[in-house]
Amino acid sequence: xxxxxMTNHSLPARLADVFKKQKCDAGKLLFxxxxxxxxxxxxxxxxxxxxxxxxxxxxxxxxxxRTGGAKKLESVFMLKSFNKQPLRxxxxxxxxxxIATSALLGDRDGKPVCLAVASIGETKRMExxxxxYNDYLxxxxxxxxxxxxxxxxxxxxxxxxxxxxxxxxxxxxLSITGRLLSYFxxxxxxxxxxxxxxxxxxxxxxxxPYVGSKLLYDEVLTEGGRFFxxxxxxVALIFAARLCTTLMNILYTWVIGSIMPWIVYDLKLKIFTAxxxxxVGYYTNKQTGALMTRVNRDANNIYWFFVDGVxxxxxxxxxxxxxxxxxxxxxxxxxxxxxxAIPLVIIxxxxxxxxxxxxxxxxxxxxxxxxSLVSDTLAGQRVIKAFAKEDAxxxxxxxxxxxxxxxxxxxxxxxxxxxxxxxxxxxxxxVIITAVGGIMVLRGEITVGTLIAFTSYMFMLxxxxxxxxxxxxxxxxxxxxxxxxxxxxxxxxxxxDAEHPVEKDDIDGSIEFDHVTFEYExxxxxxxxxxxxxKAGQMLGIVGKAGAGKSTMANLMARLxxxxxxVVRIDGVDLRELPMSLVxxxxxxxxxxxxxxxxxIADNIxxxxxxxxxxxxxxxxxxxxxxxxxxxxxxAYETRxxxxxxxxxxxxxxxxxxxxxIIQNPKILILDEATAAMDTETERRIQDSIxxxxxxxxxxAIAHRLSTLRDADYITVILDGKIVEYGRHxxxxxxxxxxxxxxxxxxxxxxxxxxxx
Amino acid sequence: xxxAITQSSAxxxxxxxxxxxxxxxxxxxxxxxxxxxIDYPRVTLARTLPFxxxxxxxxxxxxxxxxxxxxxxxxxxxxxxxMLMREALRLRYFSPVIREIxxxxxxxxxxxxxxxxDGGERVFAVRDYSxxxxxxxxxxxxxxxxxxxRYNIESFENMDTKSKRKLEPYLL
Numbered sequence: 001x002x003x004x005x006m007t008n009h010s011l012p013a014r015l016a017d018v019f020k021k022q023k024c025d026a027g028k029l030l031f032x033x034x035x036x037x038x039x040x041x042x043x044x045x046x047x048x049x050x051x052x053x054x055x056x057x058x059x060x061x062x063x064x065x066r067t068g069g070a071k072k073l074e075s076v077f078m079l080k081s082f083n084k085q086p087l088r089x090x091x092x093x094x095x096x097x098x099i100a101t102s103a104l105l106g107d108r109d110g111k112p113v114c115l116a117v118a119s120i121g122e123t124k125r126m127e128x129x130x131x132x133y134n135d136y137l138x139x140x141x142x143x144x145x146x147x148x149x150x151x152x153x154x155x156x157x158x159x160x161x162x163x164x165x166x167x168x169x170x171x172x173x174l175s176i177t178g179r180l181l182s183y184f185x186x187x188x189x190x191x192x193x194x195x196x197x198x199x200x201x202x203x204x205x206x207x208x209p210y211v212g213s214k215l216l217y218d219e220v221l222t223e224g225g226r227f228f229x230x231x232x233x234x235v236a237l238i239f240a241a242r243l244c245t246t247l248m249n250i251l252y253t254w255v256i257g258s259i260m261p262w263i264v265y266d267l268k269l270k271i272f273t274a275x276x277x278x279x280v281g282y283y284t285n286k287q288t289g290a291l292m293t294r295v296n297r298d299a300n301n302i303y304w305f306f307v308d309g310v311x312x313x314x315x316x317x318x319x320x321x322x323x324x325x326x327x328x329x330x331x332x333x334x335x336x337x338x339x340x341a342i343p344l345v346i347i348x349x350x351x352x353x354x355x356x357x358x359x360x361x362x363x364x365x366x367x368x369x370x371x372s373l374v375s376d377t378l379a380g381q382r383v384i385k386a387f388a389k390e391d392a393x394x395x396x397x398x399x400x401x402x403x404x405x406x407x408x409x410x411x412x413x414x415x416x417x418x419x420x421x422x423x424x425x426x427x428x429x430x431v432i433i434t435a436v437g438g439i440m441v442l443r444g445e446i447t448v449g450t451l452i453a454f455t456s457y458m459f460m461l462x463x464x465x466x467x468x469x470x471x472x473x474x475x476x477x478x479x480x481x482x483x484x485x486x487x488x489x490x491x492x493x494x495x496x497d498a499e500h501p502v503e504k505d506d507i508d509g510s511i512e513f514d515h516v517t518f519e520y521e522x523x524x525x526x527x528x529x530x531x532x533x534x535k536a537g538q539m540l541g542i543v544g545k546a547g548a549g550k551s552t553m554a555n556l557m558a559r560l561x562x563x564x565x566x567v568v569r570i571d572g573v574d575l576r577e578l579p580m581s582l583v584x585x586x587x588x589x590x591x592x593x594x595x596x597x598x599x600x601i602a603d604n605i606x607x608x609x610x611x612x613x614x615x616x617x618x619x620x621x622x623x624x625x626x627x628x629x630x631x632x633x634x635x636a637y638e639t640r641x642x643x644x645x646x647x648x649x650x651x652x653x654x655x656x657x658x659x660x661x662i663i664q665n666p667k668i669l670i671l672d673e674a675t676a677a678m679d680t681e682t683e684r685r686i687q688d689s690i691x692x693x694x695x696x697x698x699x700x701a702i703a704h705r706l707s708t709l710r711d712a713d714y715i716t717v718i719l720d721g722k723i724v725e726y727g728r729h730x731x732x733x734x735x736x737x738x739x740x741x742x743x744x745x746x747x748x749x750x751x752x753x754x755x756x757x
Numbered sequence: 758x759x760x761a762i763t764q765s766s767a768x769x770x771x772x773x774x775x776x777x778x779x780x781x782x783x784x785x786x787x788x789x790x791x792x793x794x795i796d797y798p799r800v801t802l803a804r805t806l807p808f809x810x811x812x813x814x815x816x817x818x819x820x821x822x823x824x825x826x827x828x829x830x831x832x833x834x835x836x837x838x839x840m841l842m843r844e845a846l847r848l849r850y851f852s853p854v855i856r857e858i859x860x861x862x863x864x865x866x867x868x869x870x871x872x873x874x875d876g877g878e879r880v881f882a883v884r885d886y887s888x889x890x891x892x893x894x895x896x897x898x899x900x901x902x903x904x905x906x907r908y909n910i911e912s913f914e915n916m917d918t919k920s921k922r923k924l925e926p927y928l929l
Contacts, residue, residue: 618771631816636805
């Protein structure tokens with residue numbers, strides 16, 4: 001037996017210890033499973049492991065013990081029981097899911113026995129263990145997926161999103177921000193202008209209180225002042241300063257507004273390019289809707305942060321420092337009082353915002369509940385009326401709506417009390433400063449102008465403070481969005497062109513599966529060492545139960561996925577070595593889900609060959625049996641289909657899909673349940689037309705309905721990822737095997753409905 | 758480009774009728790046709806590409822909507838027949854042409870339009886206007902109202918400024 005290996009990480013120390021004490025060789029173990037419960041469901045630890053002839057079970061509890069007089073408690077594994085049983089005693093291991101736990105069951109002497117119990121989160125690993133055990137007993141190669149930690153190695157918290165090994169708490173904010181900033185590289189000049197202009201703007205706004213208060217009162221309006229009497233002059237100066245600030249603001253907002261959309265454009269283009277490059281496997285893991293929202297919403301978050309957040313942050317920081325400096329210059333005593341108040345203000349703002357966030361969140365929750373209730377009842381009107389439950393639904397609505405109103409009242413109350421109180425607090429600070437400052441003026445320590453300027457500067461402090469208290473959140477959201485965006489850009493396509501693809505212009509169309517194994521998820525093979533040979537120009541029919549692996553075979557032939565093991569060959573060349581463009585051009589796949597793009601019917605049919613003439617389009621539509629229903633539509637071939645367009649039935653869409661692939665005219669045609677949504681008569685007509693095009697083309701037809709495969713040269717039956725039968729139609733009937741079984745079931749069903757076969 | 762399609766006779770035979778295969782004649786205010794010797798006193802003409810190729814690839818249908826053949830181009834036929842065919846198509850595809858838009862009001866997602874067409878005025882409502890105001894190419898628009906009536910705008914650009922401004926906010 002090749003490749004027996006222990007794929008999970010080696011036995012943890014406490015368990016290896018147990019083995020040593022029991023004088024058993026842990027080195028010989030093949031697989032182990034650690035369950036976090038005892039058999040009776042109480043917390044503890046159960047270890048299951050097996051080597052070539054024995055199944056070991058060790059049960060114990062974890063206790064906190066004060067070891068040897070030490071002050072701290074240590075957790076120690078206390079072994080309660082250790083069992084050794086012959087491997088062959090147990091067979092048919094399986095997992096039974098309960099409510100919050102799962103149990104590993106096995107058969108001993110024909111009777112089921114419970115081997116271990118674990119929390120339901122461990123179910124997958126239990127199933128892997130069971131499969132590895134069963135495979136080993138059967139003499140097959142047992143495989144277990146490598147143990148993948150679901151916990152962030154940095155902070156120890158579990159990864160919140162399935163399949164995404166990213167810990168939001170530990171993501172390097174700075175490195176991601178740095179990467180975002182690199183997108184500004186090409187705009188260096190403009191960014192420099194922006195920074196300079198923002199600095200200038202801040203400078204001007206710092207000057208305004210000085211000129212407008214201190215100079216005004218002390219030098220212009222006071223006798224003996226330097227500019228005594230020059231009221232108009234000073235007013236002009238004040239206005240000029242303000243005008244400059246405004247001009248600078250306009251300038252930098254304008255420049256930012258001119259570059260940010262292009263940066264986001266750049267980002268969106270990279271995302272879209274990356275998404276096009278990715279293989280089908282990526283899309284099946286994440287829902288398309290989530291991806292769309294992600295791209296749009298995340299790009300927007302990034303945009304607004306840089307357009308609004310960053311400039312504001314920069315300006316406010318500079319302002320803050322500038323104001324501090326000015327205040328200290330004018331009167332360090334007053335400045336110290338003002339600065340002492342700042343920490344209090346920051347704390348207060350933080351508390352306020354977190355309180356509000358809760359109220360906003362609650363409001364959002366009730367709003368969302370009400371929306372979903374409304375859309376639910378509107379969509380389910382039929383059922384509501386059928387059961388005469390209108391009044392009950394009305395009560396539900398009343399309740400939810402009432403909750404929303406209450407939440408809004410709470411928020412409104414909070415807002416109406418908090419904001420005035422905050423301003424009162426700020427006013428109080430100002431009053432204190434005025435009092436202290438007033439005394440200082442009377443004592444002659446500072447001038448009146450200084451006091452008034454000081455008060456103005458204090459006001460200029462509050463804006464930045466408030467902003468600082470929530471910019472951090474904004475930044476986090478932007479970084480989170482950027483991370484998701486970079487994930488897409490960085491994702492590597494699973495299926496890609498080889499470095500030096502084989503040069504080939506055309507293909508004949510022979511297909512070979514050479515011991516192909518494929519798994520969508522690790523250690524769960526869908527196809528197991530499949531071997532198949534299809535000669536160019538033949539028609540092969542594939543039948544099997546749902547989930548047997550038929551569509552997977554089609555996906556592998558079309559190179560939407562690469563095999564995990566083994567080789568798929570076209571014309572004797574490994575599919576991975578052929579240029580993808582050649583492969584895609586020469587393989588036509590009609591699958592069960594038909595996607596029609598937004599456009600006319602003619603455009604959709606022509607998708608593979610936009611230069612196809614109208615005659616070719618009509619010809620393809622006629623072959624596919626679509627022409628008749630198309631001509632019934634008022635706009636005929638120019639009817640808009642796809643999202644937001646004409647709704648077509650399942651059978652009509654299938655026929656369009658077939659027409660599409662006929663225009664493509666591929667050497668290999670794969671029909672995956674391509675006529676499933678049609679009645680047998682229409683199906684027959686279409687098959688006849690497709691048959692007329694059979695020569696020189698390799699056709700693979702996958703179906704449940706055996707009538708679909710009537711014209712196949714060879715038929716193969718797939719069961720559980722393996723080929724169980726292969727041969728001509730008549731051969732298989734005579735064999736009286738799987739195919740015969742399916743055949744009789746289907747013909748019996750027809751007989752029952754009174755249709756002779 | 759697909760070559761096999763043109764080679765396979767089963768595929769290219771889309772049933773083209775040339776001027777030698779079919780003769781059209783007027784039959785009691787309907788259109789009749791004689792196709793390869795067989796007489797069809799009443800046939801209907803249907804466009805395959807009503808917007809892009811209004812006078813090419815016209816499908817000839819019998820009263821049960823079964824296709825008898827496809828005519829490649831109206832121009833292949835002598836003037837007399839051409840006129841008959843044109844008239845038959847005009848009757849089938851007739852929809853009023855909007856000459857002037859007098860007012861467009863939007864209320865709760867519906868558009869209420871007051872327009873002047875050839876030979877009169879019309880007032881109608883359009884629902885779901887993103888779907889029901891359809892631009893065919895750079896110039897033409899088709900508006901479908903809540904009752905299914907269709908209205909044409911042949912060249913939006915050439916309409917008077919007032920009409921354009923009234924409708925512009927609702928064009929996508």
